[in-house]
Amino acid sequence: MAPRAMAHRSNTATLLAVLSVAAIFLAGPVSAAGKTGQVSVFWGRNKAEGSLREACDAGTYTMVIISFLDVFGHGGYHLDISGHDVAAMNADIKYCQFKGVPVSLSLGGFGSSYSLPSSKAALDLFDYLWNSYFGGSKPGVYRPFGDAWLDGIDLFLEHGSPNDRYDVLALELAKHNIRGGPGKPLHLSATVRCGFPPASHIKRALDTGIFERVHVKIYENGQDDKKCNVYGAWQDAWDKWTAAYPATRFYIGLTAEDKSHQWVHPKNVFYGVTPVVQKKENYGGVMLWDRYFDKQSNYGTYIKSYA
Structure with a gap:
């Protein structure tokens, strides 16, 4: 890992160098509007959703995206995956990757025990992530999912x-974007x-x-965003985000x-949502919340055909 002093350099040349690294490793946007068939799903919020392996076997x-690492920023870290068997995760992650389904880790969630109040806190979090979940191997650092x-x-x-x-965390991840060698990007979303x-x-x-993808929720956005949802001005917001x-x-x-x-009923997604979002050249696909609900409703099976 680069010396911490390097992370604080703010001159233009350094920033451009970091962004150049990101441009090499992060996948670019889709070249044209239209279907992509891409469906991302959150997993880890309900043990009844089944294993990670089962999610990857769904074919949807x-x-x-594993959720969540819900404590960080003040020296402590906590992974909450709702009672799933952590011992099984090593094999399940490798299985998903073998099937061509990448697996990410989501930071944050709905609790209040996370923040990154300083550059040092951000670099500490990077150090923890790199050695616990990615390519690092610092002695004494526990790896929940093994190797x-x-x-x-x-x-x-x-x-x-x-x-x-x-921003400091994101830039540091970009500088170390060597997950599996050239051509194997670390997806940042x-x-x-x-x-x-x-x-x-x-x-x-x-x-x-340097973010490869952004998932824009048009559901349950809280009181502050009550007008920006499936019944509100989400189309205007979508235009602004993508631009x-x-x-x-x-x-x-x-x-x-x-x-x-x-x-949103699948028929309304087909007629009212995808025709709008797919007009943008940087449309990427659909994000579903979450695997538990999708297992009950089989929603993703319908959505995938016109994502």
Whole structure:
């Protein structure tokens, strides 16, 4: 890992060098509008959803995102995957990767025990992630999933402050983007509320320009975003998101919970959602929340055919 002093250099040449590294390793946007067949799903929020291996065997998903690492930023770390057998994860992750389904880890979630209040906290988190879930091997650092290497990091930041330095974390991940050698990128994504512009802590990270994908949720965005959902001005927000970050792939975030008041019937996705989102050249696909609900409703099976 580069000396920490290097992470604090702010001159233009250093930033351009980092972005050049990111450009080499991070996949670019799709070249044209239209279907991609890409469906990402969150896994880890309910033990009844079945194993990670079962999710990858469903044939529906092109990426699975483990949720969540829900404590970080103050020297402590906690992984919450709802009672799933951690001992089985090593083999399951490798199995998914063998089948061509990358597996990412989502940071944050709905709790309040995470933040990155300084550059040092961000670099500490990077050091922990790199040695616990990726290519590092620092003595004494516990690897929950053994020698399995994950494929990416997702930022699911339901709260934060202007002082949070997720931009430092993102840039450090980009500088170490060597997951499996050349041609095997470390996928960097963010899952955001529909409303635009985003909160300052998220915007600071996205403004680095190195995020491969952003999942824009048009469901259950809280009181602050109550107008930006399936019944509100999500199309206007989608236009703004995709225009603001043209080098990033954008995924429309849908809930697979058919009892939710913001569930979109597959027919309405076909006629009212995908024709809109696929007009953008940087459309990436669909993100589903989550595997548990999708297992109940089989929603992803319908959605995949026109994602």
